[in-house]
Structures are given as structure tokens and as C-alpha cells.
Amino acid sequence: MYPTPRRIVVVGTSGAGKTTLASQLARLLDVPHFELDAFRHGPNWTETPDDIFREKVSDALSGQDWVVDGNYSLARDIVWSKATTVLWLDYPFNVTFWRLLRRTIVRYVKRTELWNGNREDLKGVLFAKDSLFVWAFKRHWSRRKSYPLAFAQPENAHLEVLRFRSPRATDRWFRSLSGAATK
Numbered sequence: 001m002y003p004t005p006r007r008i009v010v011v012g013t014s015g016a017g018k019t020t021l022a023s024q025l026a027r028l029l030d031v032p033h034f035e036l037d038a039f040r041h042g043p044n045w046t047e048t049p050d051d052i053f054r055e056k057v058s059d060a061l062s063g064q065d066w067v068v069d070g071n072y073s074l075a076r077d078i079v080w081s082k083a084t085t086v087l088w089l090d091y092p093f094n095v096t097f098w099r100l101l102r103r104t105i106v107r108y109v110k111r112t113e114l115w116n117g118n119r120e121d122l123k124g125v126l127f128a129k130d131s132l133f134v135w136a137f138k139r140h141w142s143r144r145k146s147y148p149l150a151f152a153q154p155e156n157a158h159l160e161v162l163r164f165r166s167p168r169a170t171d172r173w174f175r176s177l178s179g180a181a182t183k
Contacts, residue, residue, distance in 0.1 A: 006031055007061070009079055010069040012089030013143060014136040015100025021087065021170065022069035028178060029067070034060045036070025036079075038115040045118055050074055071143070080156055088147060088163045089170060093140050100136055 006029055010022040019035055026033030039056040042048050048056070057075045061068065061082050068079060080086070106112070107120045114120065151161050164170040 006065045006067075006085075007083045008067045008085045008087060009083045010067065010087045010089065011071050011143075011147070012091065013093070013096045013140045015096040015098075015103060016089035016091050017099060017167065017170075018069035018071075018089060021089065021174070022067045024174065025087075025177075026067040028174075029065070031065040031067060032060075032063060034066060034068045035115070036068060036072050036075065040070075040072065041115045041118055043116045043118070054078060071139075076150070077155075080150075080159060083159060085160045085162065086151070087170075088161060090144065090147075090163050090165050091167065092165075093137075095167065096136060096140065 008022075008025060010018045010025070012018050019037075022035070023033050034057075036057065039053055039060070040048050053072075054075055057072075058078050060066075061079065068083075070079075072079075104120055107114070111119055150156060151159065162173065164173065
């Protein structure tokens, strides 16, 4: 029914729904889910040193089956070399922007703890010069150019790449997978 081993990476612009899809997929497949942001962001939003971040990622992905979400080029060689499949959530910017805005407001209002005690701060997320929205805006189009080039590299030839250009397409794919899992 599923190819084995199942090692899946979910990538896309901030707000695309990487973590949501990855956690749903991990539950469906009954495999561990790892969020790269949880390895990168320490308490008080301190950034984990690069070597420790890479070590944590490598250790987490040493198992046979998993789903991971995140775009960190710093660990791409580790993640993609171990993966079998990449799910690219390549949605239009207006979709990811509104999802990101809604997610940020909900997290702020509910005081949702993200990783290692961190919570989003509206001032920093919305209005800082290095805000998440500025980051998402800058990265959206650069990823559309860089990902196809990265997927075409010989070291990534083993990857099955599924590119979804709309949430509806992703939902259709997931429903078809869910249906196959229940048979």
C-alpha cells in the first residue's frame, strides 16, 4: 500500500500549512513527526547553534519511518538524503499570507506555546524589520526558483517530489491517501 520506508519531508512558504499536513500525515501513517523549528528555536527564541541543530536533526531522523516539516537549507543535506518523498506546498502568496496572518493572530490570542516555551509576539511578528511576514514575502519567490534546481541535483534524484499548487490539490491527495489507508 505504501512504499517502504516512509520518510517524508514537507516544505513550503511560512503559512502554507507544513506542520498541519505533516502532523496529519504522521498520524495517518503512524510514524513520528518532527518539526525542524522545534530543533532550531530554543527558549526565548534563541537560535540553536548550527552544529547542534544539525546533530539534533540527524539523530531525530535516524529511524526507518518519519515525517518532517521545514525548509532549513542548513540541514537540507541531512534531511533530503534520508528522505524518500518531498511534499512541496507551493501555494500562491496571497493564500500563504492570509493563512500566516490568521495563524499568527490565533496563536497570539490563545497564547499558544510553540517550541521550548516560545510564544508569538504580535509586535515582533507583524512589525519588526525581520518579522515573519517580511521573511515569508522574501522567501516565497526565491523558493519557487531554488527548489526545482535543488530537486534536479543528482544527489536528490532518489526523491519523489509531489508539488501541490493549491490547498485543494493537497487535500485531494491526502484524502486519496486516507482512503487507501482504511482499505
